[in-house]
Amino acid sequence: MCWRNRTGPSSxxxxxxxxxxxxxxxxxxxxxxxxxxxxxxxxEMDAKLTAAEKQTATIKERKRILFVLSTQASKILASxxxxxxxxxxxxxxxxxxxxxxxx
Numbered sequence: 014m015c016w017r018n019r020t021g022p023s024s025x026x027x028x029x030x031x032x033x034x035x036x037x038x039x040x041x042x043x044x045x046x047x048x049x050x051x052x053x054x055x056x057e058m059d060a061k062l063t064a065a066e067k068q069t070a071t072i073k074e075r076k077r078i079l080f081v082l083s084t085q086a087s088k089i090l091a092s093x094x095x096x097x098x099x100x101x102x103x104x105x106x107x108x109x110x111x112x113x114x115x116x
Contacts, residue, residue: 080092080098082098
């Protein structure tokens with residue numbers, strides 16, 4: 014983690030900035046193999062998501078989802094419709110979940 018003080022960034026932060034700057038240079042990214050590693054990661058994740066879609070393709074009835082925000086003092090605080098939690102669920106359409114309903 015990079016902490017800043019009144020005089021500017023710490024020495025560890027300066028090192029992080031130098032790494033970020035070097036990754037903007039296409040030749041340096043090629044030397045480090047960053048682009049190839051990213052493409053490999055994307056291909057692996059795509060294969061995993063495709064396999065998950067195949068496994069869930071035969072499910073006819075979808076389970077409902079409850080997005081739990083916290084459980085303090087034996088009380089459950091859950092997210093309702095048109096909230097950040099509902100947005101996360103809607104964005105995960107690959108799971109083909111039923112939409113949340115609020116009461």
